[in-house]
Amino acid sequence: MNHIQKLLFITALLTSSMAFGQLTEDPDDRRSQGKDPLRTQTPEGRPLPFGQRLRFGGGINGFRFGNPFSLGVSPVIAYQATEHLIVGVGGTYNYTRYKAYTNTNTTVPYRTLNQYGGRGFLMYEFIPSILPNLYLHGEVESTTINDKFEQPGLPAPATYSLTSPLLGLTYSQPISRRFGVNLTALYNLNYTNSVAASLIYSSPFVLRLSFF
Structure with missing residues (x-):
C-alpha cells in the first residue's frame, strides 16, 4: 500500500x-x-502566478567623472497589478566627492555627499489604444543626504532629509514581457530653495532612465 x-x-x-x-x-x-x-x-x-508578474531592475544615476566624482544606483522591484497598472518600490544611493580646488582666489575644500532613500510608485497606462506603453507616473520619495567637509575649521557634518511627491510620465519600451527600458520625466511638487532640495534634486524637474 x-x-x-x-x-x-x-x-x-x-x-x-x-x-x-x-x-x-x-x-x-x-x-x-x-x-x-x-x-x-x-x-x-x-x-x-505572483512570481511571473514581478519585474526586477533599476538604473545608474548621477554618473560623473572629474570634479566632482559622482555615482549612484537605484534598484527597483515592480509588480504588474493589472494589464495597465504597475506598482513598485525602489531604493537610491548616490555618492559624490568634491576635490579641493581654487576658484577666483577662493579655495573650495574636499567635500563628500552620501545620499540614500526609498520610494513607492504607481504607473498607469492611460491611453493604450492610442499610445501604448505611455504611463501616468506618481510616486513619493524620501531621501536623506549626509554632507561632510573633510578639512578642519569648516562647518560640521550635516544631515538633511526631504520627502517629495513627484508626478509625471513614463514611456516604457518593452524588451520582453517582464522587462523594458523606461524614460521618466517627473515634477517635484515639494521643491523649494532649501539646502536639502538643492543638494538632493537641484531642480524641480527629475529625469530618469531605468530598466525593469
Missing part, C-alpha cells in the same frame, strides 16, 4: 507540474499571432 501511495503522489506531482508549465508559458505564445503578450493572464483568462 505504501508503494501505491508513493506512486500516486509522484503522478499527482508530475501532473500538477505539467499544468503549471502550461499556465506559465501561454502569454508569449501570442507573439506568433502578431499580438503583444498578456501581462497578468493567459490567453484563456487564467491569472498568472
